[in-house]
Amino acid sequence: xxxxxxxxxxxxxxxxxxxxxxxxxxxxxxxxxxxxxxxxxxxxxxxxxxxxxxxxxxxxxxxxxxxxxxxxxxxxxxxxxxxxxxxxxxxxxxxxxxxxxxxxxxxxxxxxxxxxxxxxxxxxxxxxxxxxxxxxxxxxxxxxxxxxxxxxxxxxxxxxxxxxxxxxxxxxxxxxxxxxxxxxxxxxxxxxxxxxxxxxxxxxxxxxxxxxxxxxxxxxxxxxxxxxxxxxxxxxxxxxxxxxxxxxxxxxxxxxxxxxxxxxxxxxxxxxxxxxxxxxxxxxxxxxxxxxxxxxxxxxxxxxxxxxxxxxxxxxxxxxxxxxxxxxxxxxxxxxxxxxxxxxxxxxxxxxxxxxxxxxxxxxxxxxxxxxxxxxxxxxxxxxxxxxxxxxxxxxxxxxxxxxxxxxxxxxxxxxxxxxxxxxxxxxxxxxxxxxxxxxxxxxxxxxxxxxxxxxxxxxxxxxxxxxxxxxxxxxxxxxxxxxxxxxxxxxxxxxxxxxxxxxxxxxxxxxxxxxxxxxxxxxxxxxxxxxxxxxxxxxxxxxxxxxxxxxxxxxxxxxxxxxxxxxxxxxxxxxxxxxxxxxxxxxxxxxxxxxxxxxxxxxxxxxxxxxxxxxxxxxxxxxxxxxxxxxxxxxxxxxxxxxxxxxxxxxxxxxxxxxxxxxxxxxxxxxxxxxxxxxxxxxxxxxxxxxxxx
Amino acid sequence: xxxxxxxxxxxxxxxxxxxxxxxxxxxxxxxxxxxxxxxxxxxxxxxxxxxxxxxxxxxxxxxxxxxxxxxxxxxxxxxxxxxxxxxxxxxxxxxxxxxxxxxxxxxxxxxxxxxxxxxxxxxxxxxxxxxxxxxxxxxxxxxxxxxxxxxxxxxxxxxxxxxxxxxxxxxxxxxxxxxxxxxxxxxxxxxxxxxxxxxxxxxxxxxxxxxxxxxxxxxxxxxxxxxxxxxxxxxxxxxxxxxxxxxxxxxxxxxxxxxxxxxxxxxxxxxxxxxxxxxxxxxxxxxxxxxxxx
Numbered sequence: 001x002x003x004x005x006x007x008x009x010x011x012x013x014x015x016x017x018x019x020x021x022x023x024x025x026x027x028x029x030x031x032x033x034x035x036x037x038x039x040x041x042x043x044x045x046x047x048x049x050x051x052x053x054x055x056x057x058x059x060x061x062x063x064x065x066x067x068x069x070x071x072x073x074x075x076x077x078x079x080x081x082x083x084x085x086x087x088x089x090x091x092x093x094x095x096x097x098x099x100x101x102x103x104x105x106x107x108x109x110x111x112x113x114x115x116x117x118x119x120x121x122x123x124x125x126x127x128x129x130x131x132x133x134x135x136x137x138x139x140x141x142x143x144x145x146x147x148x149x150x151x152x153x154x155x156x157x158x159x160x161x162x163x164x165x166x167x168x169x170x171x172x173x174x175x176x177x178x179x180x181x182x183x184x185x186x187x188x189x190x191x192x193x194x195x196x197x198x199x200x201x202x203x204x205x206x207x208x209x210x211x212x213x214x215x216x217x218x219x220x221x222x223x224x225x226x227x228x229x230x231x232x233x234x235x236x237x238x239x240x241x242x243x244x245x246x247x248x249x250x251x252x253x254x255x256x257x258x259x260x261x262x263x264x265x266x267x268x269x270x271x272x273x274x275x276x277x278x279x280x281x282x283x284x285x286x287x288x289x290x291x292x293x294x295x296x297x298x299x300x301x302x303x304x305x306x307x308x309x310x311x312x313x314x315x316x317x318x319x320x321x322x323x324x325x326x327x328x329x330x331x332x333x334x335x336x337x338x339x340x341x342x343x344x345x346x347x348x349x350x351x352x353x354x355x356x357x358x359x360x361x362x363x364x365x366x367x368x369x370x371x372x373x374x375x376x377x378x379x380x381x382x383x384x385x386x387x388x389x390x391x392x393x394x395x396x397x398x399x400x401x402x403x404x405x406x407x408x409x410x411x412x413x414x415x416x417x418x419x420x421x422x423x424x425x426x427x428x429x430x431x432x433x434x435x436x437x438x439x440x441x442x443x444x445x446x447x448x449x450x451x452x453x454x455x456x457x458x459x460x461x462x463x464x465x466x467x468x469x470x471x472x473x474x475x476x477x478x479x480x481x482x483x484x485x486x487x488x489x490x491x492x493x494x495x496x497x498x499x500x501x502x503x504x505x506x507x508x509x510x511x512x513x514x515x516x517x518x519x520x521x522x523x524x525x526x527x528x529x530x531x532x533x534x535x536x537x538x539x540x541x542x543x544x545x546x547x548x549x550x551x552x553x554x555x556x557x558x559x560x561x562x563x564x565x566x567x568x569x570x571x572x573x574x575x576x577x578x579x580x581x582x583x584x585x586x587x588x589x590x591x592x593x594x595x596x597x598x599x600x601x602x603x604x605x606x607x608x609x610x611x612x613x614x615x616x617x618x619x620x621x622x623x624x625x626x627x628x629x630x631x632x633x634x635x636x637x638x639x640x641x642x643x644x645x646x647x648x649x650x651x652x653x654x655x656x657x658x659x660x661x662x663x664x665x666x667x668x669x670x671x672x673x674x675x676x677x678x679x680x681x682x683x684x685x686x687x688x689x690x691x692x693x694x695x
Numbered sequence: 696x697x698x699x700x701x702x703x704x705x706x707x708x709x710x711x712x713x714x715x716x717x718x719x720x721x722x723x724x725x726x727x728x729x730x731x732x733x734x735x736x737x738x739x740x741x742x743x744x745x746x747x748x749x750x751x752x753x754x755x756x757x758x759x760x761x762x763x764x765x766x767x768x769x770x771x772x773x774x775x776x777x778x779x780x781x782x783x784x785x786x787x788x789x790x791x792x793x794x795x796x797x798x799x800x801x802x803x804x805x806x807x808x809x810x811x812x813x814x815x816x817x818x819x820x821x822x823x824x825x826x827x828x829x830x831x832x833x834x835x836x837x838x839x840x841x842x843x844x845x846x847x848x849x850x851x852x853x854x855x856x857x858x859x860x861x862x863x864x865x866x867x868x869x870x871x872x873x874x875x876x877x878x879x880x881x882x883x884x885x886x887x888x889x890x891x892x893x894x895x896x897x898x899x900x901x902x903x904x905x906x907x908x909x910x911x912x913x914x915x916x917x918x919x920x921x922x923x924x925x926x927x928x929x930x931x932x933x934x935x936x937x938x939x940x941x942x943x944x945x946x947x948x949x950x951x952x953x954x955x956x957x958x959x960x961x962x963x964x965x966x967x968x969x970x971x972x973x974x975x976x977x978x979x980x981x982x983x984x985x986x987x988x989x
Contacts, residue, residue: 226853248853250878256714265854268714270883310714485879507873 027064030054035071039407044075051075066091066098070105077387077676085387092367103416104389122365122689127161127382128681131628135371135384135679137196138186138234143376145210146681147185147194154181156196158210161681169194169208171215175573175605176580184231186374188239195221195232195242203229205244205258221263230258233279234327234374236308243279243288251486255279255290257308268310272296273486274463278325278372281308283332287355291325291337296484297461299441303337305355316350316357322440323348327375329688336381337361338369340438345369347381347687365687369439373681379688382681390656390675392419392433397670399615399638399663402647408674411448414455419446421467421659422671424616426474428664431671432495434468445477445493458498462491467611467660470495471519478503478520480511490516490523503542515559515568524550524559524568537568537587551587551594558610564618565589567641569597571612571623573605582607584623584639597639598646600625609634609657616665622649624657632677636661709845709980710854712884716785716840722800722833724840726985732838733984735831740823742813744769749806749835752778758920758981759842764931768812775811775905777931779916780924782981785840788889792929793908799836804828838984844919845884847979860976867973870966875943877918877970879956886918886977894957895948896928903950905930910952922975936974940967 034050037043051072058064073087091098091105128146137147143161147169150157156169172178183203185196192210197203198218205222221242222230229247236243241257246265248254253275256267268288276290288308291301301323306313316323321341328335335350335357347365351358370383393408411431412419418441421434431448435457443465445458465481476495482488483502488511490503504523506514513526521542528535536552537559555572562569568587573580582605584598600607609624620640627633634657636649652674655661659673706724708714718724735741736749752766753759759781766778776792784790790802806812807820817828824831849868851859860868871877880888891908898904898911907913913929927933933942942948944967946959962970 224853224855225857226855250872250882252883254713266714267712267884270713306715310708310716313715313717485882487879 027054027058027061030057031064031067034068038071038075048072048075062095063098066095066101069095070101073105074389077389100413103413106416122687123685125683125685126680127683128159129678131678132166133384133679133681135373135681136184137373139374139376139382140187140191141189141377142191143378143380143382143683145187145191146373146382147187147196149182149185151181154178156182156185156194156198156208158194167213169210169215170218174580174603176575176603179605184233186232186234186242188235189237190239193235193239195235197229197231202227203231205230205232205242205263207242207260221260222258222265224265227265232258234281236281237283237285241281241285241308243281245275245279247273247275255288257288268306268308269313276325277301278327280325280327280375282328282352282355283330287352289325289328289335289352291323294319297463303335303350303357305335305352305357307355312355314356316361318361322438324372324440326372326381328352329375330377330379334688336364336375338372340440342366345438345440347684349688365684368684370682379686381684381687383684385680385682386439386677387680388675388677389417390420390654390673390677391417392422392431392671393651393674394431394669394671395651396668397649399620399647399649399667402638402649404650408651408672411450411453412455417675420656420673422673423469423477423662424664424669424671425470426472426665428666430474431662432468432470432477434466445498447495458493458495460493460498461500462493465491465493466658468493469518473519476520478516480514482511488512490514490520492520504540513558515561517561517565518563522561522565524561526556526559537570539589550589553594559587560612560614560621561589562614562618562641563616566618569612569614569621569623571608571610573607574599577601579603580605582625584608584612584621586621586641597621597641598623598637602626611658611660613660613662615663615667617667622661622663624655626657627653632656636672706841706843706985707982709843709850709982711845711847711850711979712783712843713786718785718840719798719800722836724837728834728837729841729985731826731830732834732836732841735824735826735835736838738824741807741815741820741831742769743815743819746770747813749803752806752812753781755981755983758782758844758923758978759983760924762925764926766812768809769814772811772814774809776929777926780920781839781842782844782919783885783917784842786885787887789891789914792913793906794889794891794914795908799839800832803835803839804832807831841985842981842983844981845979847919848976849973850979852976861972863969864973864976866966867969867971867976870962870970871973874966875960875962875970876956876958877943880915881918887915890915892954892956893950893952894928894943895950895953896932896942897930898948898950911950912952912954918974919977919979920981922978936971937967940970 034047038047051068054068055065069087069091073084076084088105091101096102134148139146146159148157155172158167158169172180180200183197185194187194193207195207198206204220206218206220208218209216226249227246231245232242234243240260243257246254251273253271253273254267255269258265271292274293279288279290287305289305291303294300294302299322302318303316303323321339323337323339326336335352337348339348342363346363347368348361349364350361370385373382373384375381391410394411395408396405415435418436419433423432429450433446434443435446445460446455448455462481463484465479468477468479470477477493481491487505489505492501492503503520515524523540524537526535527538533554535556537550538547539550540547557572559568559570570585572583574583579601580603582600583596585594586597587594607626613622620638622638624634624636633653634655636651636655637646639646654674654676656673661670661672663670739745739748747769752761754761761778766774790796796802807815821828848859882888891912891914893912903911927939933939944960944962947957
């Protein structure tokens with residue numbers, strides 16, 4: 001009896017198992033079919049229907065539902081439809097147990113929750129999306145306008161958020177006519193003027209009126225050879241002062257204000273080179289609020305309120321988290337800031353009385369992050385947010401045809417969406433890359449064993465670094481970067497310990513325009529000729545300090561030496577011709593005439609990425625080519641040095657040019673960073689009223 | 696050319712310095728406290744033999760240094776270290792050559808008690824001037840906060856007057872910021888990072904003659920008014936600016952704890968001269984006391 005019973009139970013289990021297995025197979029078939037519709041056929045609307053059906057049919061299977069939701073969100077995102085965010089949000093809210101989907105959704109849910117369920121009637125409203133979005137400006141007090149940079153030309157512009165129209169406030173002409181451009185900006189409290197940074201060899205502070213519909217004549221308010229950068233953050237309510245942050249030639253940063261009357265800079269506080277993320281005048285104009293790092297090396301920031309005459313200052317005393325100023329409540333009683341002190345980024349409020357922070361901060365909106373663009377007179381918070389699913393991909397490539405032998409894979413499961421700049425080790429067994437633990441965090445170095453999948457994360461004692469490249473012996477990496485005293489240059493990083501040693505320190509702000517030989521024995525850097533557009537590439541022997549000029553000509557940008565040390569590849573923009581051209585140039589290091597490898601006619605100085613990659617055998621250069629004047633769509637091209645057919649690599653249209661691709665030493669795989677990235681502007685309305693209502 | 700802003704006490708912040716000066720809440724800067732501190736600064740009753748006041752070693756005419764290698768206190772006793780210039784100490788975060796004090800209020804009392812300087816107990820000092828030690832401390836600290844140096848040719852230059860520095864001085868400024876690596880420690884408006892560094896200056900015969908803040912490190916002094924404050928270093932062992940420039944150009948003095956920022960610079964004679972010329976441009980207007988009442 002017992003044996004019979006056991007056999008019966010076993011049969012039922014087997015039968016059930018068979019049914020479950022069959023259902024699982026069908027789920028997989030349905031899912032794969034939908035993915036094929038999405039990725040192979042490119043029929044996003046068709047795929048959306050299929051994913052929707054899968055979610056309805058297999059609702060009980062959390063893994064399948066989460067995967068389908070993720071793809072559904074991706075389809076909407078590719079279509080530019082903001083609905084994508086609601087699906088990411090649903091995964092984050094309801095499917096935390098599905099770790100991979102959760103992590104991916106979380107990484108892409110960079111704008112705040114759309115729903116209003118958390119803070120009473122407070123709600124987010126998307127106010128601007130599209131390829132031209134820029135978030136370096138500020139919102140007008142009435143919330144109607146946003147100042148920004150039109151990167152198609154570099155002009156300062158104004159977005160009418162209600163009408164959905166743009167208006168250029170300056171008219172410098174195209175990039176081929178002028179390399180000058182606007183950058184940071186702030187609208188005055190009366191909405192009649194914009195203060196903005198204008199780059200003309202260095203940054204100037206300018207002011208321009210908003211009256212009328214034409215282009216007004218700007219006034220240069222501040223221009224000082226000792227100041228590399230000046231960024232306007234806010235206007236005093238009486239319109240007589242502009243709160244600014246400046247960066248000096250000695251690498252220090254200063255917080256202060258410029259008087260409208262005479263353009264004089266009044267420094268309130270000198271700080272280390274990282275400075276503040278935002279300065280905001282209190283509504284009565286008596287105080288300035290800003291944030292500063294707590295230490296030379298850490299990411300934590302505290303909030304400060306200082307009288308605008310510098311007479312006194314109070315710190316909020318927050319020694320936990322990264323706290324960044326948004327602005328003041330309209331009544332001046334509260335300072336609003338973004339902080340991750342609660343674990344994830346959210347909007348917090350801190351009471352301030354007579355310039356002194358009071359009590360403990362209160363979380364008023366969880367899951368909110370972005371670049372603060374200001375607080376309007378009605379208390380709406382405007383944020384610029386980045387939507388990105390970029391990460392490192394690996395794919396087998398047939399370099400003869402440029403085609404992929406298989407779909408790219410994402411090898412990294414940690415800090416998804418925040419991994420960049422991969423580089424294969426010389427033996428091909430490891431992949432080094434740069435990661436950030438949070439979207440606002442600093443760069444760290446990680447090395448993944450491709451055999452075991454284990455990842456070593458190294459703490460690198462640099463304030464920032466980029467483009468780490470292995471040395472031939474595989475014992476260290478060399479990267480561009482800056483130390484904790486703000487010194488740009490080229491640094492060697494020990495691959496085992498993360499210890500850092502400087503190879504070469506550049507003039508302030510010039511480290512980006514450098515390259516190095518594979519072993520780090522030579523550094524190549526750009527040396528510009530003052531007052532001209534001519535520059536030279538200089539080779540510096542690190543051991544002896546001897547220098548020699550490799551080449552001198554107009555428009556040189558970033559030198560990228562070949563692994564075999566024979567050439568420097570570089571790109572520049574040639575204004576001549578009907579539309580101007582981006583050029584890929586090959587410079588023999590030992591001497592001889594440079595020659596063009598590629599010329600792209602396009603009215604866009606960044607039509608070719610400024611940094612380029614090499615194949616390990618030095619036989620070809622790999623360069624990103626922009627598909628549009630604005631936006632981040634690119635193609636990746638492989639250009640043989642010895643001549644022959646240039647080939648487009650089928651890596652998709654969203655390869656991150658800044659990260660550079662890395663070719664495996666076996667010449668059959670490629671590591672690259674890809675994924676969509678776009679900026680949007682959102683308004684969080686009724687936030688403070690909702691907070692008051694819930695008190 | 697003076698950057699102006701009056702604090703409640705009537706202090707004028709000269710061109711080149713921050714408007715914000717950290718002042719403890721317990722010791723607000725008032726005209727009364729500055730004036731009291733000014734009087735105490737010159738009060739020889741605060742020394743055992745009545746010979747010495749703060750001003751003895753911190754002379755206004757020498758940017759509040761004294762021109763001696765090592766200061767001389769009561770009964771002709773010679774101290775261990777060189778008297779540092781007191782300009783812009785209101786912006787400081789660490790005090791004394793060994794950085795042992797973290798506030799001016801704490802710092803100003805120690806010379807009174809030091810046997811080589813003024814050699815009184817705080818009780819004795821209090822009874823002599825009829826003020827408790829807290830009042831003495833706060834008043835002296837307030838006065839020291841009022842001692843400001845700015846509006847120098849350098850300040851005028853970086854504020855836009857490109858004629859304020861000679862070509863040689865401009866070259867020196869570039870060396871200070873670049874090849875000389877001076878700004879790795881002498882940084883910001885006060886030209887000090889308020890940190891302690893081992894330059895090897897105290898390394899003698901295989902050991903430290905003075906451990907300073909530990910392992911031969913000493914606090915970075917300001918470069919403001921450096922042209923008026925010879926001799927140099929914590930022990931006054933380098934008599935001239937030229938000697939200091941030579942010392943750093945040669946990479947300091949090698950020892951097991953040499954700061955990693957100190958390395959041979961290989962400055963040419965022209966570069967050394969330029970750097971020295973620039974350093975003299977840091978002499979500006981030294982103000983003390985109630986500025987707007989003078």
